[in-house]
Amino acid sequence: MELILAIGIGVLAGSGVFLLLRPRTFQVIVGLSLISYAVNLFIFSMGRIRLNAAPVLNPAANDPALYTDPVPQALVLTAIVIGFAMTALFLVVLLASRGFTGTDHVDGRER
C-alpha cells in the first residue's frame, strides 16, 4: 500500500512538475493543482498511513495508539485551503495577463 501511494504521489508530482515547466498559463495552473494534490498526500503520508483508524475519538476507549496521527491531517487541511485560495488567485492573474497581453504565454509574449 505504501508503495502504491508513494508511486501515486510521485506521478502526481512528476506530472505537475512537467506541466509547471510548460509555456501556457493553463498548463501551469493544472500543474500547480497536480502538485498540490501530491503535496497534500505527501504531508499526509508523513503521519504514516493506517487503515480504519480515524482520528475521531471514542471517549470510552481513549488509547492514542488506536488513532492515526492527527497532526499531518491538520496540516493538510490548512494546505488545502491555502492551495485553493492560491489556485483562484493564480487563475485570475493568468486571465488578467491574457487580457493585457493578448497571449496566454507565461511570459506575456509569444517566443
Place this chain on the structure above:
Amino acid sequence: MSGDQFPLWAAIAVSVLLVAGSLLTLAGCIGMVRFRSFYQRIHAPTIGTSFGTIFILAGSVVYFTVTQLRPAVHEVLIFVFVSVTTPVTLMLLARAALYRDRIERDPDVPPSKDPLDNAEMEASKQAPRRPAVKEA
C-alpha cells in the same frame, strides 16, 4: 469488520447486495466503453445511479442496521440526492451535445425542425469566429 456475532444471513445479504450493485455499476461503465456514440453512452451511467446505487446502499443499510442495532438512514439521503441530481446533469449534457452536433451538421442527429435553421446557421458562421472547435 466488527466481530463474529454478525449473523450469517445478513452477511450473505450484504454480500449479494454489494456484489450485485457493484456489478451493475461496472456494467454501466463498461457500457461507457463499449457504446459507439455519445447518445448511446448517455444511457450507461444511469445503471450505476439507479440500481447500482440502490443495491450498494441497501447493503450498507443492512450492515449498519445489524451492527449498530438501529436503522441507518443516511443512505436514503444519498439515494434521493443522486436520483434527483443525475438526470439533471444528463439532460443538460445531452442537450448541449445535441446542440453541438447540430452546429456541426452531424448527419446522425435529427436536425431542428425549423426550416430557417440552415440559412441562419450559415449566417451565424459568417460572424467573426474561429474555425469550429472539436474540443471545448
Place this chain on the structure above:
Amino acid sequence: MSSEVLLTVLIVLPFLSSLVAGSLPANARNAEVWLAGAVALIGLAITISFYPDVTGGEVVRYEIPWLPSAGLNLIIRMDGFAWIFSMLITGIGFLVVLYARYYMSPKDPVPRFFAFFLAFMGAMLGVVTSGNIIQLVVFWELTSVTSFLLIGYWYHNANARDGARMALTVTAIGGLALLVAMLLVGHVIGSYDLEAVLASGNTLREHPLYTTILILMLLGAFTKSAQFPFQFWLPRAMAAPTPVSAYLHSATMVKAGVFLLVRFWPVMAGTDQWFWIVSSAGLITLVMGAYAAIFQQDLKGLLAYSTISHLGLITTLLGMGTPLAAVAAIFHIVNHATFKASLFMAAGIIDHETGTRDLRRLSGLFKYMPFTGTLAIIASAAMAGVPLLNGFISKEMFFTETAIRNPNMFANLALPIGAIVAGIFSVAYALRFVYGVFFGPQPTDLEKVPHEPPSLMRIPIEVLVLICLIVGIIPGIAIGPYLATAVVAVLGQDTPHYSLSIWHGFNLPLLMSIGALIGGVILYIMLRPYLALGLEGPPLMRRLVGQRIFERILVTISWKWAKTVERWAGTRRLQPQLFLLVLICVVTAWFALRPGFEPVKLQLGGWDPGFVILWMVGIFCAIAAAHQAKYHRLASLILMSGAGLVTCMTFVWFSAPDLAVTQLLVEIVTTVLILLGLRWLPKRFQKGDTDHTALRTKLRRYRDIVLGVFAGGGVAALSYAIMTRTAVPDGISRFFLERAYTEGGGTNVINVMLVDFRGFDTFGEIAVLGVVAITVFALLRRFRPAADSVEKPEQQRIQNAYDDLRPNRQSGDTVNEYLMIPSVIMQWMFPVIIVLSAYIFLRGHDLPGGGFAAGITMSIGFILQYMAGGTRWVEDRLRILPVKWIGTGLLIALATGLGAWVFGYPFLTMAFQYADLAIIGKVPMATALFFDLGVFVLVVGATVLILIALAHQSVRSPKAARSTVLPTHAVEPPPEPALETTAVETPALEIPGGAS
C-alpha cells in the same frame, strides 16, 4: 578650552558650517564668504594653538567612542605632521575662500559651492588628524565624495560631469583598496589604532600579507595623488572652478595620497617592494608629468601635469626609503602647496580677466597686469626650482638624494637621470607658462581687454608668493622649526640631521640644478617652433590618452560585460526560472540525503486490490491531464478532477474523512472556478510539429520530462521512506489524541486541532483566504479581456441569432428553454444545501466537518443559483455582500480569540462546557464554535466573492485591452459598470429577505 574641545571643533565645525552654508539663500555670497572664511580662520587658529603641544614629537589625542565593539573609535590625533598639514589646509583654505569671493560670478549659486567646500575642508582635516586607520579611510572617502561634488559644480558642462565622475571613480577604487589594506593591517596587528600600527612596523613588514597590504595601500595613495598609471583623472578635474583646483590640486586632495605614504612610511617603507614600486611609479610620474606639461595648451592643464610631476617627485623621494629623502618629501609637500596654489590662482585671474586659458591665444599680458604677472613669474620660478625660492631648496634636496651612491643599479642610474630630465622639463614648462602668457606679442583675439583683478583678489597670491620668497631666502628661520616638528612626528628617533640652508657649497646637486636650469631654457627655445604649431597633447604620447583608455575599460566592464553576464547568468523568462528551482531542489535534496540514508527495503504485501486499481486510475488521470493540457483544456481539467477524486478517496482509505470532505468540496469549487476562467483564454489548435523549432521544443519537453521523473521519483522515495519507518515514539501527536476530548471538548481531533490546539494556523489561513479574495476582486475590477475574447462565446452568438431571427422568440429563449426544467431542481437544491451546510458546520467539533467545509458548501449553494438563473436573476433577489462577510468573519474569529484575555488567558484559549439546556439536553458549548463561525462566515464571503467577481466579467459590457504591444501601462480602463460596485459591495448585510 581643553584640547579635546578644540580638536572636536576643528573637525566638526567645517561640517556643521557646511550644512549652514548649504541652507543659505542663493544670493548670500558675502555671508557665505564670511562663514567659510571664519571657519578656515578658526581652524587655522586652533591649529596654530596646538603648535606648542606637538613640537618635539608630542602627540595630542582625543578619543570619542563610536563603534567600540568593532575597534573603531574616533580618535582625533594631532602630531607635528598632522599639524603642518592642518596649517596648509586651513591656511590655504582661507586664502582660497578669499579668492573665490571674487572669482565666482554673482550669478553662481554659491551656497552649494561653499557647502561642498567646507565639507571638503572638514574631510581633509579629518584625514590628517585621524588617529584610527579606519577613520582615516572614512575621511579619505569623504574627500573623494566632496571633491566629486566640487569638480562637478558646474554640472551643466559635460566636461565637469565627466571629470567629476572620473575623479570619483578612480579615487573611490583607491579608497576601497585602502579600506581593505587597513582591514588587513588591523588583522595583522590586532588594532586599528594608529598608535599601535606605528609601533608595529616590524610585525607588519615581516607578515606574509605585507605585499598585499602594500599594494592595496599604494593603490589608495597613487589614485589619490594621481601617480602613474592613475594620473589621468587629474587633468580632467580641471573642469572645476579654479578655486577648487587651487585648493584640491595643490594643498589638499592630491596631497592626501602622499600624506598617506608619509604617514605609513615608518611602518611600510624600507623594503624592496616598497622601494621598487613606489620609487619607480614616482619616477615615471615625475618625468611623464613634466614632459606632458610642456605641451599643454590649457593653462590649467599645464599646471595639472606639473602637479602630477611634482607629486611624482614627492613619491620618488618617499620611495627611496631613506630618512633624508623623507624629510625632503615633507618639505616639498609644503613648498609645492604654496607655489602651486598661487599659480592656479594666477591662472584663474588670467582666465577671469581674458576669458580664456588657451596658451595659444594668450600673449603679452604683462603689460596689462604687471602685478599679477610678477607674482606668477615668482611662483613659476619656485616651481622651476630657481634659487632663492622655496622650490629650489626642496628640489636641491631631491637631487642630493638621487645623487647618493646606492648599491643598486636603478638607483644609481635611473634616479639621477630621471631627476635631471624632469628638472629640465619643469624649467621648460615654467618658462612656457611665463613667457607664453606674459611676454611676446600683443594678444589679438581676446573677448575683453585684460586688466588687473581687484586688489583683494590678488592678496591670496601675494601671501603665498611671499611665503615662497621667505622660505626660499631664510628657510632655517621661516620653516625650519615647523618642518622639524613634522619630520620628527614621522621619523621620530630616526630623524636624520639635515640643514635647510640655501648654500651647501658647490656640489653635485647644485650642478644638477644649474644643468636643469640651463637645459630647460635650451629645451624651451628649441621647442618654441613646435609649440607654435599649437598641437594638442604631447608628441609620442598623443594617442595614449589615459582617460580614454580608462573610460573604455570602465564602459566595457561596467556596461557591456555586465550586460552580457547578466543575460548569461540570469533570465527574465518564467520557464527557466521554474526549471532551475526544481532542479536545484532535486540536486540539493539529493546531496543532503546521501549521508546517513539507508535504502529502504521494499515492503510488499497487504495489497488492497481496490486501492491498487484506484491508483492506477489516478496515475492514468494525472499523466493524461498533463498530456492533454496544451490543446484540450477541458479534457485536462476533467482528468485533473479525476486525479483529485482519487486523492480524496485515498484520504478516506487511510482514515482521514475530514480531508476527504474538504478536498472534495474544494475540488468542486475549483472546477467551477477554472471553467469560469476558460472562457477568457484563447482557443488553441493542435498544429503539426515539423520544422526546426519543433525539434527544440521537443528536446525541451524531453528535458522537462526527465526533470519531472526525477522530482516525482524523489518525492515518492521520500514519502516511501517515511511511511515505512516507525513513527517517532515521542512525537507531539499523542498529546492531541489524549487531550482533544478531555481538554478540547471534541472527539474529532482534527477539528479540535484546527479550532483549538492549532487555531492560530486556521486564523492565518482564513486571513489568506480573505486576502486572496480581496485581491481577486481588486484585480478583476480592472480586468480587460483580450480582443478575441470580448465577444460572447460562439455558442451564445449562434443561439441568440437563432432566437433573433424568429418573430415568436426573444433573444435568450434558447437558454431559458435549456434551463427550464433543470433550473427547477437547481433552485430547490438551495435550501437543501443550506441545511446541509448547517449540518456540516455543527457536527465539525465531534465528527468530520467544520466551518471551512460548511462555508464552501454554502457557497456552492450560491453558485448553483447563479448557474441556474444567471447573475442578474440572482442579484435581483439576493443581496450578497461578500466583502463585508470577509471583514465580519475575521472580526468574529478575532473577537473569539480575544475573549480569552478577559479571563486572563492567552489569545485563542478556548473554553468548553456541556450546557444543560431545558429541552435540548446536554449540549457541548465550546467557544471554538464561535471561532468556527468566523471561519464559516469568512469562507462563504471569500469563496462567493471570488466566484462572483469572475462571473461578473461576463455581464459587464467588456471592452478589450487596447493593444497587446502598448509600451506603457498608461492605458487605463473605462469606468466600472455600476453592477460591480453596487451589487457586490454597497448594500447592507443580509442574505434572505432582500426580495419582497
Place this chain on the structure above:
Amino acid sequence: MSRILPYPLLTLSLLVLWLLLQQSASPGHILLGLVAALLASRAMAALQPEKPRVVRFLPIFRLVGRVVVDILASNIAVSRLILNPNSDMTKSGFLTVPLVLKDRFGLAILSCIVTATPGSAWLEYNPEESEVLIHVLDIENDQEWIDTLKNRYEILLLEIFG
C-alpha cells in the same frame, strides 16, 4: 403564515432532512433542525421560485412504484445488452414524443424519470410544439417507449399536477 412560513412543506422536508442527517429525533435536534429549516426556507423565499401546485397526492405513490419496477427492468435489459459480446449496438435512435403535460414541475419529474431510466434519455423539450425529443437505446419497439411515457407516466403526472 406565508411571511413566517412561506413554504410549509419545504420547511417540513428540510426538518426531516435535518433529522435524517443527524440520525436522531431528540428534542434538541428538532429545535435546531427547525431553526435551520426556517432559515433555509426564508432564503428560498428570497429566490421567489415558482411553487408547485400539487392537486392529488395519491398517484405519487403509484408513480414511484411504476418507476422503480421499470427502472429495474431497464437495468437488467441494458446490462444484458452491454455485457453480451454479440449484442447489436446499432439499434438506438431518436424519438419525438408529443406531450399533453405542460406543468413545469410535471415536466421536470417526467424528464427525470425518463433520463434516470437506463435505455432512454430526455434530450430536448419544445414548448411551442409541446413535444419532446428522446433518445432510446433500443429503437425496435419505439411505440412501446411512447406508450410507456404517455400511458404509464404522463397520465399519472397529469393527475398529480392537474
Place this chain on the structure above:
Amino acid sequence: MSQIILFWSVLACEAILALAMACAAYRLARGPRAQDRVLSLDAFYVSGMLLLVTFGIRTGTTLYFEAALIIGTLGFVSTLALAKFLMRGEVIE
C-alpha cells in the same frame, strides 16, 4: 464465517467498483468529444461515491459517509457547470 464472506465480498466489491472507475477513466481520457468526457466524469464520481460507501462497510464506521453524501449532493455541480459550459461557452451568464 460471516466475517470471511463479508471480507471477500467487500474486497471484491471494491475491486469491481475501482474497475468501473477505470472504465470511466478510459472514456475520460479517450473522449472523443467533450460531452463524452463530462459524462464519464459523472460516472467516475458516482462509482467513487459507491466505493466510499463500500469502504464504510469494510471499516464498520459511518465516518466516511459525509464524503459520499457530499458527492451525492454536490458532486453534480461541477458536471453541471461543465455541461453548461459546453452549451453556452460560459458557466454563469
Place this chain on the structure above:
Amino acid sequence: MSFLDHLIIMPILLPLGAAALTLLFDETRREVKAGINFAATILLIAIAIALLVQTDAVTREGTELTITYRLGNWPAPFGIVLVADRLSAIMVLLTGILGINALIYSMARWQAAGPHFHMLFQMLLMGLNGAFLTGDLFNLFVFFEVMLAASYGLLLHGSGVLRVRAGLHYIAINLAASSLFLIGVSLIYGVTGTLNMADLALRIPHVPANDLGLLHAGAAILGIAFLVKAGMWPLNFWLPTTYAAASAPVAGLFAIMTKVGVYIVLRLTLLLFGEHAGASFGFGQTFLLIGGLATIAFGTVGVLASQSTGRLAGYSVLVSSGTLLAAIGMGDRAVTGGLLFYLVSSTLTISAFLMLVELVERARVAGADVLAVTMEAYGEDDEDLEHEEEVGVVIPSTMAILGVCFALCGLLLSGVPPFSGFISKFAMLSAVLQSEDAASPIPASTWWLIGLLIISGLASLIAMTRTGIATFWATLEGPTPNVRVIEIAPIAILIVLCLGLTVAGGPVLHFMDLAADALHTPTDYIEDVIGTTPAASAGGAS
C-alpha cells in the same frame, strides 16, 4: 496575564483587526480606511518599540529571557508559541517603520489606484510580523502565506500590463516555493515528530543516523523555499522585475520581504544546526556562503547592467540579500552582529531608494511621464480622481531635495563611509578578519567575501553616479516634477534613520552583538520556549 503579557501577539492581531475593519467601510470612504491604517501602523511601531525595550531589558539584568506566548494556553511544543527575542523585535520594528513610511507615501496618490489597498497593506504587515514572531515551523508557513498573499495583492495594486506580467511570474514561482515549504516542513515532521522550532533543536541531535539524510533533505528543501524569498542566485531572477513593477510604496514595503527569507534562514541555521546540533552541525553553511557570494556577484553585475533605476534598485536588493546570506554562511558569531546591523541599515536604505525611484523617474522624463504616472494611479477616467485633491504642498527646489536624497541613497547603498552602509560592511569584514588568527593564512572564503563586498560597493557607486548624473546633472530643461511633501518626507525619514544608525552605531552594534550572541547560543531560547509551564492548567477556562 496582564496586558503587557499580550504585547507580543499585538503586532499580529492589530493589523488583522485593522484590515478587517477597513473591509466594513465602502471604497468611497477611503479616508476612514487610511485613518485606520495609519493609526494601526503607528500603534504597531509603539508596540514594536515596547517589545524591543522588553527584550533588551531582560538581558540587562543579566539573565537571558526570551518572551514567549502560548497560543490557546497549550504548552509548547504542542501548541503554537510566539517567541520574541531581540532579533524578532527589531524585525517587527523595522516592519512598522517601513510600513508607516510606505503608507504616508501612498497617501499622495497610490492608495487610490485600486480598491482595498489598506486591507492588503495591513495584511502584509500581519504576515510579516507573524513570520518574525512565530516559533512554530508550520505556523511560519501560514504566516508566509499571509504575507505572500498580501504581497500578491499589493504587487498587482494598480493593475496594468507590467504589474500583471511580473505578478504572474512572482506568483508562479512563489507557489512552487510554497509547495517546497510544505514538503520540507512535513518531511521534518515525519522524521522528528515535532513542529516547534525549539523542540526541533532539542530533537535534532538525537535523530538516528539513518534518518539523518531524510532530515537533511527536508531541511534542504525547506531552505530552498526560503532562499527563493531571500533572493539567492539563481533563484532570484523574478526579483528585479517584480520590484521594478510594483508601485512605489509597495516596493518600499517589499524591501523587507527578502529579509524575511534571510531572517528565517539565519534563525533556523543557528537554532537547528548550531553548535549543539551534533552530527548536523553546520548543515548548509557552505551552500549559503557560496550561494550568497554568487548572489552578490550577480546583483553587482545587474546593478551595473541596469538601464532603468527600478531594476537598479531591484538588483541592489539582491546585493543586500547576497551579502546577508554569505555572512550567514560564514557562521561566525562576531560576523552575525555586523550582519544584523547591515540587515537593518540596508533594509531602510533600499526601502527609501525603492520609493525614491518613482520620483526620480518622474523627474527624468518630466512632463510626459508624470502624466503617465498620474493616469496610472487614477485610471484615465476613474472617479477616484475627483475627490482626491492635491492636499500636499508642492515643494520648491524639488530637484535639489530629490538630488540630495538620491545622493544619500547612493552613498548608503554603496557603503561609502561614514554612513551606516559602511559601518555595517566594516563591522562584518572586520569581524571576519579579526576572528582569524593573525598568523594563519586568511581562508579563500574570506577573500571572496571581502572582494565581492568591495566590488559590489564600487559597482553601486558607479551605477548610482551614472544614473544620478544622467538624472540630476545632465537634464536641465523641462518642468520640475510634481512631487509632494508626503512623498518625499517618508524617504527623508528613512534616510535620517540611516544617518541615525551612523551616529548611534556603537549602541546599535552592541545591541546587535547581544542579539547575535543569543542566536549563536540558543540554549536560553530553547529553555524559555520549552521549559516554562503555561499560565494555568491547560484547557478549561470555563
